[in-house]
Amino acid sequence: MQKATIQLETLTCPSCVQKIDSAVKSLKGVEKESVKVSFNSSKVKLDFDENQLTAEAVVKAITALGYDVKKTQVKPV
Amino acid sequence: MMQNWILRKKNIWMLIGGILIVLAFVSHYGFTNTQLSHVLMMIASVLGAVPIAIQAYQALKVKVVSIDVLVTIAVTGAFIIQAYEESAIVTFLFLFGAYLEQRTLNRTRSAIRELTEMAPERALKQLDSGEFEEVDVDEVDVGDVLLVKTGAKVPVDGTVLSGEGHINEASITGESVPVSKWKDTQVFAGTILENGTLQIVANRVGEDTTFGKIIELVEEAQDSKSEAERFIDRFSKYYTPAVLVLGFIVWLISRDVELAITILVLGCPGALVIGVPVSNVAGIGNGARHGVLLKGSEVIQDFSKVDSIVFDKTGTLTLGNPKVADTKFYTDEVDQVLAYTTSVENESDHPLAKAVVEHIGAERFLPVERTNVVKGGGIVASVDEHIIVVGNQALMDQENIPLSDGVREDIETFQNKGNSLVLISVDGSIRALMGIRDQIRPGVPDVLQRLKKLRVKNLIVLSGDHQGTVDRVAREIGLTEAHGHLLPADKSAYIKQLQDRGQIVAFVGDGVNDSPSLALADIGIAMGNGTDVAIETSDVVLMNSDISRLPHALGLTKATARNMRQNIMIAVGVVLFLLGSVFFSEWMNMSIGMLVHEASILLVILNGMRLLRYR
Numbered sequence: 001m002q003k004a005t006i007q008l009e010t011l012t013c014p015s016c017v018q019k020i021d022s023a024v025k026s027l028k029g030v031e032k033e034s035v036k037v038s039f040n041s042s043k044v045k046l047d048f049d050e051n052q053l054t055a056e057a058v059v060k061a062i063t064a065l066g067y068d069v070k071k072t073q074v075k076p077v
Numbered sequence: 078m079m080q081n082w083i084l085r086k087k088n089i090w091m092l093i094g095g096i097l098i099v100l101a102f103v104s105h106y107g108f109t110n111t112q113l114s115h116v117l118m119m120i121a122s123v124l125g126a127v128p129i130a131i132q133a134y135q136a137l138k139v140k141v142v143s144i145d146v147l148v149t150i151a152v153t154g155a156f157i158i159q160a161y162e163e164s165a166i167v168t169f170l171f172l173f174g175a176y177l178e179q180r181t182l183n184r185t186r187s188a189i190r191e192l193t194e195m196a197p198e199r200a201l202k203q204l205d206s207g208e209f210e211e212v213d214v215d216e217v218d219v220g221d222v223l224l225v226k227t228g229a230k231v232p233v234d235g236t237v238l239s240g241e242g243h244i245n246e247a248s249i250t251g252e253s254v255p256v257s258k259w260k261d262t263q264v265f266a267g268t269i270l271e272n273g274t275l276q277i278v279a280n281r282v283g284e285d286t287t288f289g290k291i292i293e294l295v296e297e298a299q300d301s302k303s304e305a306e307r308f309i310d311r312f313s314k315y316y317t318p319a320v321l322v323l324g325f326i327v328w329l330i331s332r333d334v335e336l337a338i339t340i341l342v343l344g345c346p347g348a349l350v351i352g353v354p355v356s357n358v359a360g361i362g363n364g365a366r367h368g369v370l371l372k373g374s375e376v377i378q379d380f381s382k383v384d385s386i387v388f389d390k391t392g393t394l395t396l397g398n399p400k401v402a403d404t405k406f407y408t409d410e411v412d413q414v415l416a417y418t419t420s421v422e423n424e425s426d427h428p429l430a431k432a433v434v435e436h437i438g439a440e441r442f443l444p445v446e447r448t449n450v451v452k453g454g455g456i457v458a459s460v461d462e463h464i465i466v467v468g469n470q471a472l473m474d475q476e477n478i479p480l481s482d483g484v485r486e487d488i489e490t491f492q493n494k495g496n497s498l499v500l501i502s503v504d505g506s507i508r509a510l511m512g513i514r515d516q517i518r519p520g521v522p523d524v525l526q527r528l529k530k531l532r533v534k535n536l537i538v539l540s541g542d543h544q545g546t547v548d549r550v551a552r553e554i555g556l557t558e559a560h561g562h563l564l565p566a567d568k569s570a571y572i573k574q575l576q577d578r579g580q581i582v583a584f585v586g587d588g589v590n591d592s593p594s595l596a597l598a599d600i601g602i603a604m605g606n607g608t609d610v611a612i613e614t615s616d617v618v619l620m621n622s623d624i625s626r627l628p629h630a631l632g633l634t635k636a637t638a639r640n641m642r643q644n645i646m647i648a649v650g651v652v653l654f655l656l657g658s659v660f661f662s663e664w665m666n667m668s669i670g671m672l673v674h675e676a677s678i679l680l681v682i683l684n685g686m687r688l689l690r691y692r
Contacts (some may be wrong), residue, residue: 003659010186014350015136015143018314022139038300040186040358064137066084073215 001031004055006044006062007071014039016067023061029053047077078132087128092171097121098165112588114286118161125168126152142318147341150321154338155667164666167342174675178351178477181682185355188362189299193292195248195267200232201225203276217282219457225275226448231264234286235277242273249287249620274395288293289433290612294366299358301373306353311615313346322345335666342657343670352644355685357388360637363691368620374641376616380600380631381579381638385535387572389586393604393624394538394550395515399428401436403496403512405487414508416443417465418501421458429499430456432513433467451475455499466502478502482509495549505617514546520625522554527628529555529636535580539568583617585627602627629692644681 011017017037024044025032028051036045046057055074062069083090101117104110129145129152136143144193148171155164183297201209203222212233217223222238231244255271260266264277267288283289302310320341330336357374364371371377388394408414419437421615423432423654448458454475455468464574466476470488473480480488484500489497498511525536544561551559560571572594575582584591584598588637593612595601603615604622612618614623619626655673658665 010179010183012175012182013144014310014313014354015141015145015317019136019139019141019143022141026139038296039354040189040299041296043296063081066081066132067365 001046001077002050002055003034003047003075003077004045004058004072005075006046006055006059006069008042008044008062009068009070011039011042011067019065020044020062020067023065024058027061028057031060042063080135083131084128085648087172088176090124090128091169091176092537092617094121094125094165094169096172097124098169101162101165108643115161118165119156121165122152122156122161124167125165125172129168129171131330136381138325142321144317144347145692147317147320147324147345148170150324151338151341151667154334158334160335160667163667167671170668170671170675174671174678177679178682181686182677183356185359186299188366189295189358192295195230195264196288196292197230197232201229215283217279219279219282221279223277223279225264225270225277227270227272229270230263231268231270231275231277232267232281233277233436233647234281234288234312235264235279237262238276238278238538240273240275243271244274245269245271249291254607262410287612291370294370295361298371298373298376299361300354301357301375303353303374303378305373309353313350317344318347339659339667339670340668342663343659345674347674348644348648348651348681351678352648352681352685353641355682356637356640356644356688359685359688360633360640360691363689364630364633366378366380367629367633368623368626369633370612370618370620370636371618371630375554376600376643377634377637379581380583380617380634382584382633383600384533385537385575385580386533386583386585386627387575387594388536388538388556388597389568389584390538390540390542393585393587394521394554394556395517395645396450397515399432399497399513399515401432401511402514403491403494404531405491405510407484407506407510408503408508408510414501415439416510417503418467419658420445420460421448421456421465421467424458425456429497430467433499433511436511451680458471463504467499469498471498471499473502476505478505478507480507492543492545493549495543495546497543497546502688508654514549517518517550517554518624524625525555528631531628531631533631535575539563539571543634564595565591572597585623585624602630633688633691637688640685641690644684647677647681647684 017039021035021037024030024035024046027050031047034047057074059069060074084422096119097117101114101586105114105119126149130149133145133149136145152164152168197214199211200214201215201224201328202212202217203209210222217233223232237258237260238261241250241259243257244264245255246265246268249265258275265288266286284293304470324337324341327340328334360377360509361371415437416439419434419439420443423442443460446459449454450456451468454472457466457476466472466478487510488498491510491512494512496514499511499513500507501509528536535558536556538547538551538556541563542560547559547561566592572582572584582598583600583602584594585602585604587604594615595603600617602617602619604619604624617630619630624632651673656671
C-alpha cells in the first residue's frame with residue numbers, strides 16, 4: 001500500500017472537490033476510505049495498492065478533469 | 078488535451094465575450110442594429126458556453142451533477158428559444174464570477190500560504206566523498222550530515238555536529254530573538270541561521286519535523302469540517318440534481334422554457350457551500366500569523382462559547398522563577414549571615430536555594446563542611462566552625478531551634494503575602510528570615526482584564542502550590558477563583574465538576590503532564606514552545622508559550638464564528654430572495670439571477686476576508 005499526496009493548482013469551487021473525489025474513488029486500486037480532497041489547501045491525499053495502480057494514473061485522471069497537478073509525493077504506508 | 082487548453086484560456090474567452098456583449102449593446106441601442114447585436118451575442122454565448130460545457134461534461138463523466146451542468150443546460154435552453162442576450166450575459170457572469178472568486182479566495186488563503194512557503198526546499202548534503210552538494214530537501218534522510226550557511230534555512234530537525242551560530246526560531250516558536258547554537262544543541266527545520274555556519278546531523282525529516290507537523294496541522298485545520306458543514310456537503314450533493322429535476326417538472330407543468338431555465342440558474346448552490354470554508358480559512362490564517370494555532374472549525378465554534386478558563390498551576394501565570402521578595406534580619410551582623418547563607422545554599426540545586434544565592438549575589442563562597450541535605454526541609458552544615466541551618470520551619474523544629482514570638486509573627490505576615498519561607502539560624506538561634514515568591518508574568522493582569530471583557534465569567538487557577546501563594550496570585554492579578562494543594566488528577570476532576578454545572582471550559586496548560594485535563598476540557602489550550610506533545614494533544618496552541626496571545630485567540634474565534642453565521646445568513650437569504658422573486662415578481666430573469674448569485678458568492682468571500690485584518 002502506498003500513500004500519495006498530490007498538490008493541485010488552487011481549487012476555487014467546492015464542486016471541484018466533489019468531482020475530483022468521485023474521479024479518484026472510481027479508480028481501481030484506490031482505498032476509497034482514504035481519499036481526502038482538501039479545498040483550501042488544494043491537496044488530494046489517498047492510499048492505493050501499487051500492484052493495481054500507479055500514482056501517474058491518479059494524476060492523469062485528475063488532469064483529465066481539467067485540474068493541473070503541481071507536485072506528487074508517494075510514500076510507502 | 079484540447080479541452081484543457083480551452084479551460085486554461087478560459088479568462089481570455091471571458092474577456093472576448095465581455096467585449097462582444099458591450100459591442101452588441103452599443104450596436105443595439107447606439108445604432109439600433111438588432112441584427113448585428115444578435116450575432117455578437119450569439120458568438121459571445123458560444124465562446125462562454127464552451128468552457129462551461131467542457132467542465133459539465135467532465136463532471137458528468139465521473140457521475141457528478143455539478144453547477145456547470147445546470148448552467149450549460151440553462152444556456153443551451155436560452156439559445157434554443159433565441160434569448161441570445163440572456164445566454165451571453167449568463168455565461169459571461171458565470172465565468173467572470175469564477176475569476177473573481179479565484180482572486181479573492183487566494184487572498185483569504187494568503188496567511189496560511191505564507192506559512193507553508195516558509196518550508197525549507199533545498200539542503201546542502203554531505204556526499205560519500207565528504208563534499209557538500211545542494212539537493213532537494215526530500216532527498217535528505219535521517220542520519221545525513223548537512224551544512225547550513227549564514228542566511229540559510231535549517232532544512233531538517235537535527236543536532237549540531239560542529240560550528241556555532243545564532244538561529245531565528247520565529248517560524249516555530251513565534252519568538253524572533255535569535256537563539257545561540259553550538260555542538261550537541263538541537264536545531265529545527267524552517268528556522269533561519271542568522272550568523273555562523275553549522276554542520277548538523279538530520280534527526281527528523283519532512284513531515285516528521287516540528288515545522289512539518291505545524292504545517293500539516295494548519296493545513297488540516299483549514300479544511301476540517303464541522304458537523305454543520307458536513308451536512309451542507311451531503312445536502313449539496315443531492316441539491317444540484319434536485320434543482321435539475323425541479324426545473325424539468327416546472328417545464329412539464331408550465332411548458333414555459335424561460336421559467337424552467339431561470340430556475341436552473343437561480344438554483345445554483347454558491348454562497349452556502351463556500352461561505353463557511355472561507356471564514357474558516359481566513360480565521361485560522363489570521364491565528365497562524367499571530368502565533369495562535371487553531372485546530373479546525375469545530376474548535377473555533379467551541380472556543381467562541383467558552384465561559385470559564387482554567388489555568389494549570391501558577392507557573393502559567395507566573396514566571397516559574399521564584400525570587401526573594403521579603404527579608405528580615407534578627408542580628409546586626411547582616412553581611413556575615415549572608416555570607417554563611419549563600420555558601421550553604423550554593424551546595425543545593427533546590428529552586429528556593431537558587432533564589433537565595435541569586436538574591437545575595439556573592440562572588441566568593443566560604444568552604445562548607447559536613448553538609449547534610451534534609452529532604453523537604455533544608456540544609457544543615459558548618460562554616461567557619463559555626464553550625465548553620467537553612468530551611469523551613471519544620472527543619473528548625475527538628476533541630477530544636479527556638480522561634481521567638483517576634484519571629485512567629487513575621488512568619489505569619491510573610492506567609493500571608495504568599496511567600497515560601499527560608500529561615501536561617503547560626504549556632505542555634507534564628508538570624509534571618511527570607512520570603513520567596515514567584516513573579517507574575519508581565520502583562521498577565523491586562524490579559525485577564527481583556528478576557529473578562531470578552532465575557533469570560535470564571536478565571537480559575539488550579540495549582541499544586543500552597544493555598545496562600547495561590548490566593549496571593551489570584552488577588553494580585555484578578556482571578557475569580559484559586560485552588561491550591563491539587564494533584565493532576567484533582568485538576569481533571571475539578572474540570573469535570575465545572576462541566577457538570579453546565580460551564581464550557583477551556584484549560585490552559587503546558588501539555589507536559591496535564592494531558593488528561595487538556596483532553597477533558599471542551600477546549601485544551603497548550604502553551605507550546607514547539608513541543609510535539611503540546612501540538613498533538615491540544616485544540617489550540619499558543620506559540621512560544623505567550624499567554625498574551627490568549628485574548629487574541631478568544632476574540633478571533635468569536636469573530637470567526639460570527640463571520641460564519643453571517644455568511645450562512647447571507648447565503649440562505651439570497652436563495653429565499655431569488656426563489657421568492659421568481660414566483661412573485663415580474664422582473665426576475667436569468668441574467669439578474671446569475672448576477673445576484675455571483676454577487677452573493679463574492680460578498681461571503683469579502684466578508685470572510687475581513688477576518689484577516691482582525692486584531
